[in-house]
Amino acid sequence: MNIPNKDNYRLQDKTQLVLKVNYFACLFSLFFGLICFFLLDIEGVVPYFFFAFSGLNFINTLLFKSHKNLTLTYNITSILAMVCGIIITLYSGGIRSPFIFVLAIVVFAGYVTTRVYGKIYLFINLLLVGLIFLHDVSNLNHGHDTIPETSKDWFAFLSILFAVYLLGGVFGRNLLKAHHKLYKSRREVQARIEEKETLLKEVHHRVKNNLQTVSSLLSLQSRSIEDDKISSIIKSSQNRVVSMAMVHEMLYKRDDYLSKIELKPYIEELCEYLIRSIKGGTNTIDLKLDVADIKLSIDTVIPLGLIINETVTNALKYGFPEGNSGEILIELSAQEEKKYELYLGDNGIGFPESVNPKNSKSLGLKLIHNLSRQLRGTIERDIETKGTYYRIVFEEIIEEFNSVD
Numbered sequence: 001m002n003i004p005n006k007d008n009y010r011l012q013d014k015t016q017l018v019l020k021v022n023y024f025a026c027l028f029s030l031f032f033g034l035i036c037f038f039l040l041d042i043e044g045v046v047p048y049f050f051f052a053f054s055g056l057n058f059i060n061t062l063l064f065k066s067h068k069n070l071t072l073t074y075n076i077t078s079i080l081a082m083v084c085g086i087i088i089t090l091y092s093g094g095i096r097s098p099f100i101f102v103l104a105i106v107v108f109a110g111y112v113t114t115r116v117y118g119k120i121y122l123f124i125n126l127l128l129v130g131l132i133f134l135h136d137v138s139n140l141n142h143g144h145d146t147i148p149e150t151s152k153d154w155f156a157f158l159s160i161l162f163a164v165y166l167l168g169g170v171f172g173r174n175l176l177k178a179h180h181k182l183y184k185s186r187r188e189v190q191a192r193i194e195e196k197e198t199l200l201k202e203v204h205h206r207v208k209n210n211l212q213t214v215s216s217l218l219s220l221q222s223r224s225i226e227d228d229k230i231s232s233i234i235k236s237s238q239n240r241v242v243s244m245a246m247v248h249e250m251l252y253k254r255d256d257y258l259s260k261i262e263l264k265p266y267i268e269e270l271c272e273y274l275i276r277s278i279k280g281g282t283n284t285i286d287l288k289l290d291v292a293d294i295k296l297s298i299d300t301v302i303p304l305g306l307i308i309n310e311t312v313t314n315a316l317k318y319g320f321p322e323g324n325s326g327e328i329l330i331e332l333s334a335q336e337e338k339k340y341e342l343y344l345g346d347n348g349i350g351f352p353e354s355v356n357p358k359n360s361k362s363l364g365l366k367l368i369h370n371l372s373r374q375l376r377g378t379i380e381r382d383i384e385t386k387g388t389y390y391r392i393v394f395e396e397i398i399e400e401f402n403s404v405d
Helices: 006-039 045-067 070-090 098-113 115-137 149-223 228-253 263-279 298-319 363-374
Strands: 260-262 285-291 295-297 326-334 339-346 378-381 388-395
Touching: 006 045, 006 070, 006 098, 006 149, 045 070, 070 098, 070 115, 098 115, 098 149, 149 228, 228 260, 228 263, 228 298, 260 263, 263 285, 263 298, 263 326, 295 298, 298 326, 298 339, 298 363, 298 388, 363 378, 363 388
Parallel strands: 285 326
Antiparallel strands: 260 295, 326 339, 339 388, 378 388
């Protein structure tokens, strides 16, 4: 199902508004001209320009059906309205003519269409009003008042009625209708967003439960295996699953923006879990965290969590043998150009510099380097500091999914 986007709705509203205003303006101009000619005894320029605007603008509005260019239709109407409005104003009293207020309708229509057109027509009409004033005070004879003295009050009344009805009865009413339609659409969109957020939270909840089930199965499996080496491998896999489950659990518990995870509580909870899981109650490890208040996408946090999981696990298993005490450090900060730096490691016994992912059989070491590349990052070992420390500079990863119609 194709749903019109916000721009389509806005264009439809503008099109309907401009066409309605044009038709009403044509009709009123025709009646105004007839009243001026037959009832108010106004002859010459004023009624003829009412007829001219009515006819030309009606043709302009009909042509929209063929070219479908709303900007062209609007600008032709505005130019016709300004030209006819200026001529009628000059021949109906100049700066004292009540018909001069029709120029404000052109400015109002400009702002309804776009802010740019509103500013343009505001400047043009202010300039025209100033020129009309200069024309009157300089006593030029380019225009004279053709309204009979007995018809001035009726002409003023009809001019004000014309302007008020166009502004209020046509523009105001249709703008209010468009506003109600927009408010209704906004409520519908908000309801859809809330529904999708609920479904998304449910998805994260189900994924978390499934991962916890996998973790429980791995835990049961490790207990039934007598080989300590295989049991340790299964336990490491369990910890990796838990690190991913924690991400979905944090997303499920959030009430605001569902696609970002706060790194500080996540890293703290993950490290505390790993220490409890591996060291148990005989913990002599000092955990030092210096994590900035950063929120990253799930596509970034999962590989980042696995890197931390592997590093902390290796430190707890091999960095502090025979219950030795020590320190695990994790620092995370934002850098320039939307990059982030992760510095982590331990001050344990470390391992030789000659050992690297290519010649090592350690799955954890290979994972740390592969996951760093997955984050479009660079990894280097800090060989000047005692123990095992890594510096990883990475980017935020946001996967884009294309919807299928």
